[in-house]
Amino acid sequence: MSDRGAPATIRDVARRAGVSTATVSRVLAGIGNPRTETADAVMAAVVALDYRPSAVARSLRMRRTNTFGLIVTDIQNPFFPELVQAADDAARGVGYSILLGSAAYDEHRAVHYLDLMADRRVDGMIVASSRVSDESWRWLAASPVPVVVVNAEPANVPITVITSDNRGGMQLAAEHLVGLGHRRMAYVRGEEGITADQPRVEGFRAACRAAGIPASDIVELHGNAQFEGGERAVAELVRSGLDVTAIACHNDITAIGALRALRAEGVRVPHDVSVIGCDDIAAASWVVPSLTTVAQQKAEMGRMAVERLLAMLDAGVGGIAPATIRVPMVLQVRESTGPAPTGGVRP
C-alpha cells in the first residue's frame, strides 16, 4: 500500500515507474504520445502508491487555484443554501470548487473572508452579501480577480452585478392582489438600508398607482426582514383596527410572521386578509395556509454567477465590461391569497 505518513509525490511515482517526473506529469495530463509501455508503468505506479497530485503544488506552479470564493450574507438564512448549491454544481462541472464564507450579517466577517480569499488566491469571487462597505466594494472593483456581485448594488462602482428584479417582482405581487379585488393594502418593509427594500416597495406602489389606487390606501409598516418583525408589525396593525384586505411583505420570513400574528388575532387567511411574501423559501410551502409569494430564481442566479466568472476568466483583463443583470422573479400562487372580501377585515 502507500500511506506511510506523507502522501506520495510525483517523484515517488517517477522513481517507481523508472521514468522522469516530466513524463509522469505528461502521462497524467494526457499530453504528447507516450509509448504504451511507459504510460502503463506510470499508471501502475500511480495506483500502487495511491498517488494524488497535490493541488497546492499545482496551484503554485500554474498560478491558478481552480477555486472560486463565495461570500454570503448568512448561510443560516434559508435563501442562500440553494444559491450555494447551484453555484457549487456549476463550478464542479468545470473543475472548480467553491470556498464558502458566511458573513453572518457582520461587516467585519465579510472583510475577513475577502482577505482570506485574496490570500488563498481564488480565481474569482462571488459576493452575495450586501453587508459590505463602500470601501470594500471599490477594492473589489479594482481587484485583478474577477468579481460578481449577487443581490447587492454597490453605488457608483463599476462591477458586475446579478440581481433579482426586485421592483418588477413586487409589481407582480401587487398586480396579483389588485386582480383579486384588493384595494386597501398594507406593505411590511424590510430592514432600513437593506438593498432590496427600496425597489420592492417602489415596485409595489408603482403597480398600485397604475391600477388607480391612491397612495393613501397603502399603509406602510416597518419590519426587520425577520419573523418577529412581521409578527409584531401585523399584530399592531390588527389591534389598531386598521382595515386592509391584503398584506404584502418584504420577504417570506416576514410574511410567515404575519401569518402567525393574524392567526393569533383570529383573522382568517385568505378569507379575511390575503398575505403575499417574497423569495420563495422552502418553509413557504410548509406553513398553513401555504404562502403565495414571488420567487427569486436562486439556483439560476448561482449558476449565472459562476458562468459569468468563467467568461471573465476566459476573456482576460478588461475583456468583459461590468454590467447589471436583472433576473426576473416569478409569481408563485399558493393558498394565502384570495379574493378580497366585500366587507372589512372582520365580517
Add this chain to the structure above:
Amino acid sequence: MSDRGAPATIRDVARRAGVSTATVSRVLAGIGNPRTETADAVMAAVVALDYRPSAVARSLRMRRTNTFGLIVTDIQNPFFPELVQAADDAARGVGYSILLGSAAYDEHRAVHYLDLMADRRVDGMIVASSRVSDESWRWLAASPVPVVVVNAEPANVPITVITSDNRGGMQLAAEHLVGLGHRRMAYVRGEEGITADQPRVEGFRAACRAAGIPASDIVELHGNAQFEGGERAVAELVRSGLDVTAIACHNDITAIGALRALRAEGVRVPHDVSVIGCDDIAAASWVVPSLTTVAQQKAEMGRMAVERLLAMLDAGVGGIAPATIRVPMVLQVRESTGPAPTGGVRP
C-alpha cells in the same frame, strides 16, 4: 498603488525594503528581533505594494493548508447550516478555514468531495453525511489525515464519531408525551436505512415500555424524513380512523407535514392530538401551532468536531484513540403538545 496584474511577492517587498526575503518573512511572522528601522522599512513596503503572502506557497512549504474539509449531506437541509456556521466560527478562531462540500444526498458526490479534499491536502475532515459507502468509511479511517464523523455511525470502523444521542432524545419525547397522559400514540419513522431512524424509534418504544404502555399501543407509520412523507402518513392515519392522541415524528420536517395533514383533516393540535418533532430547525417555531421538538445541539456539535480535529492534529499520529461522543438532545416544549384528551381523536 500596486495591482499591476500579478500580486506582489515577497521578493518585491524585499527589494523595495532593501532587505532579504528571509527578513521580510521573519518580520511578518514576528520572529527574532529585527531592528526597528528594518521592521519599519518592511512594513512600509508591504503597505505600499499591498502585499499579501500567498497561502498557496505557504501551504506548499509548510505542508499544511490551515483548511478543514466539511462534507454535509445537503446544505439545503435546514439542519446543516447551523452546524456549518459553528464549525466555521470555531475554525476561523484558530486560523483555519472550511472547505465545504454538499453531497446533495448523492454518494458519488460525497466521494467526489472526499477526493477533492484529499487533493487539496486539507489538514482534517469533518464528514457529516451518512451517504458514504463502507468502502469510503474504511478509506477515511485509514487516512493519515484526522477525520471526525458527525451524525453517522459507520459500522466496524475505528473512527471518531460525534453524534446526537438519538435514542435518548426520543426517550425524552416519549416521556414528555406520557407525562401529558398520552398512551395510544403513533410514530412516523424516517427513511429506511437512515442512520438515526433505528435509535430514535427504539428510544421512543423503550420509554413507552418503561411507562407500562403495551407495544401494540404504538402504531408505526412510514415517512421519508421529508415534508410529504409526514403529510401522507398522517393523512392516511386519520382517514383510516385510527385513534391516537399523539404523534411523534422522526424529524421536524416530517412533523410539519403531519401538522398540515391534521389541519386539513380538521383535527386540532394540540387539543385533539399532540405532535412532537426532532431536530429543532428554524421553521419549528414558525409554524402554527409552533412545534414541540427535541433539539439537536447542532452548533455544539460543529464546534466539538473542530476542537476534536485540532486535538488530533496536536497529538500527532495515533495520539488520540477513536471514540464515539454522544451529545445529549434537549426537549423544547412549544405549542403542539398538550394534555391527552379524555375522549378519542374527535371528541
Add this chain to the structure above:
DNA sequence: ATGAAAGCGCTAACAA
C-alpha cells in the same frame, strides 16, 4: 518520446 532543469512564492536551517 523522454529527460534535465528552472522556477512558482514561501520558510527555515545554517552562516556570517
Add this chain to the structure above:
DNA sequence: TTGTTAGCGCTTTCAT
C-alpha cells in the same frame, strides 16, 4: 540581526 540557500511538489520549456 540579517543574508544565502535549499527545498516544498508540481509543470513546462528546451535539449536530446
